[in-house]
Amino acid sequence: MASMLSFSTIPTLGSSSSSSRASFPSRLSSLSLSHRSSLCKSVVKCSYAEAGVKDDFRSATIDVVADVKTERVVVLGGSGFVGSAICKAAVSKGIEVISLSRSGRPTYPGSWIDQVTWIPGDVFYTNWDEILFGATAVVSTIGGFGSEEQMQRINGEANIVSVNAAKEFGIPKFIFISVHDYNLPSFVLSTGYFTGKRKAEAEVLSKYPNSGVVLRPGFIYGKRRVDGFEIPLDLIGQPAERILSAIENFTKPLSSLPASDLLLAPPVNVDDLALAVVNAVTDDDFFGVFTIEQIKEAAAKVKV
Template sequence: MTSFLAFSTIPTLGFSSSSSSFSRASFPSRLNSLSLNHRSKLCKSVVKCNYAEVGVKDGFKSTTIDVVADVKTERVVVLGGSGFVGSAICKAAVSKGIEVTSLSRSGRPSYPGSWIDQVTWIQGDVFYTNWDEVLFGATAVVSTIGGFGSEEQMQRINGEANIVAVNAAKEFGIPKFILISVHDYNLPSFVLSSGYFTGKRKAESEVLSKYPNSGVVLRPALIYGRRRVDGFEIPLDLIGEPAERILRAIENFTKPLSSLPASDLLLAPPVSVDDLALAAVNAVTDDDCFGVFTIEQIKEAAAKVKV
């Protein structure tokens, strides 16, 4: 758990839209910038009080006891928490008693769900957000930021945005950073040199460099589940789940084919969004969890917290 000692030494972050440079401010100004919700959570720490039983003589020393308030042991910040993968991670974390804050451009989801009310939703962009409010008190950051578009857009979304987030978390002293990346496909080099893959790999390098002993990179292949798009639910699990079962059942026969170019597009087992979310939760809670996780290792990590 992040320590609240030496408040005056805790750094504050802020990004300018042009230089992405950091600025610092004193703790009182930081505390005032926090939402009432965050300040109230901060105040719920260890409270010391004295008591003496009725009838005890004046000379008797009162006893000091520690009253521990209801504080959750983990607070995770999910970047892109209202998206397909991000919302699954928020939901899984809440179910495990983890305090969750989401930062995304769309903010709070419009669809119903009991878990949604247990998440602190912040609408914003990683390039311009107030990191003081987002990261204060966090024990881990999970980034699901990524997307497709032009070369420039993919470099910015998959690479630069995640790199900004990693450096913000590191400067703020967040102990862990978990990145949702992409499977290491055996595709032709001209495909892997696209902004999507090069952006993801640059982000991975930043995570593993800044967090060599606590950074986690999860590399799923196709992610399936029930995905919401413009108010409609697309049941990707109807295809992904049976495909995963079939490919795992015949993997001993398909391994010799793995050396063929682009064979991963057909042979890499899809990953359930729920398993990916649980693997992320495992990365948050397990201090011995760090490094790059393959498809199979994601499945194993999910099994550890699925019970």
């Protein structure tokens, strides 16, 4: 996707107007830090070697160094379990990443962490002009448990607010991390957690019919950090994924039974989910609702 940055404020090189030359620094200083950072990353820098012969154009060489990223992704909830994996995967693929989350920058070490712009904030009160400037995609990992009211607000309203903000700002793509329904009975799916997620899904698909992405993973495993401690969910998830994948042909007839997927739906590695998101960011033909198996297929494409 092409960068959304406009160069209308940059004066023409070699302009004879002193006022034009002075206007760019003053305009640059008036921009916010995040805007200046994005602008500087999109400007092509040139260094000129001094010519030995005054009128010989061949003796003047130009060394051009471009520092331009084609994708700029905003990850909502980027410091969480899933969000941090997405940030890490995106950075590894050369994507510029901005994270918005209540906790801001993670406290644990990691070289990739320094390559992410960490912004503490809440989607209900954030300055979207600052967050979405120059973005080519928004990824939301927002979700959680609590009372019925809390789950409706976190899983539904918070994501709906984010989708509408992205749409109004002209962001081309929105990617939402939702949840597999596990073939649960309707009375369970009517709880705040699932209804909130499904309302958010509907908003994504409505506002982004040709570029919105909804990923529906089941149990997500990996090394999860909680209050400074690392919980190795992969010790459970990885063997379960291998076993369920191996016996998939035998368990398919049982998939129509109510709540059967609580036991039969294969877990998803958090790194695979992150790579599926990267695929969604970079592939314009990747949109719609994606199941567990489709998430793994998308991740495999990026691995290759």
